[in-house]
Amino acid sequence: MIVRNMGLQKTKQLAFGDVYGAVMLPKEVQLHKAQNLDLKFQIPDVGKAFQGFIRTREVGEFLSGALAGAMAKAVLAPLETIRTRMVVGVGSRNIAGSFIQVIEQQGWQGLWAGNTINMLRIIPTQAIELGTFEWVKRAMTSAQEKWNQDGEPEVQIGEITLNIPLSWLSPVAVAGAAAGVAGTLAGHPLEVVKDRLTVRPEDYPNxxxxxxxxxKDGGIRGLYSGIAPTLIGMLPYSTCYYFMYDSLKRSYCGAKKKKTLNRAEMLLIGAFSGLTASTISFPLEVARKRLMVGALRGKCPPNMAAALAEVIREEGIGGLYRGWGASCLKVMPNSGITWMFYEAWKDILLIERRHL
Structure with missing residues (x-):
């Protein structure tokens, strides 16, 4: 509707209202028609997002670690039972005698005593440990490359600037230590339960x-009993274990001019890495087991140093390596089988991103 003002001949436009209450606006201030609002909501594709998530490198490494740990423990549970009994001084002092004793007292199923809890423990623990190792190794390698380009980190204390020399650190060693700590914190409560089921099945039937x-006896602290000596014992073992495997793997591939190892080579290198790490840290393992199950025997050393002194006093220096043979029989195949399965699962889950 166009209305012409008297004398001014200025055009105005009816903006809104009815014939009785129209509001007249100058043509220069016209109201434009608002654009239609798009009110459509797109439902997220959860399935696609989940597929993208599980295909990430980190998830593949965690899954590979979990599967490898489960397979290794299922095969080697009897050796784990014998090793635990010998380390804490329960039953026979030799491997064959301990096997016979367990079978006579509990039957064949006794060799798998505590294996259910061991499987529940090892699946998340191995996933966290191996996943942490891979992630920290990559992060440390990337950080060192940046330090080499931009210079090492600095700390400013007043007017004094201190350079922190971190380029000498081995990414593999740091990653191994981090993996050991992360895995230990995650799996320690179930490790305590497993040892109770193995050593005193009559008091702890399930x-x-x-x-x-x-x-009931110790609360959360009871589930983490012996955590300090466990971490102390784990650090040298885990650091040496991962460093040995990674170094041997790279050296062997370099010498043979190969890009990767075959399954038999992974098994052997993994076994040797486990043997070396176990031998170095075994006295700490003995002290740790003493602390963890000491309460069951009516005497519990107050700390790791006291546990080591007690072992030496009662059994001499050789007591620090009591059960070492059984431990090697368990650690060597466990390490070899774990690495073999882990690398195999990585080949399956990360085939497009596989690298040495």
Missing amino acids: ITVALSKIY
């Missing part, structure tokens, strides 16, 4: 009873 008794 997981539920064991958890209930341990929590």
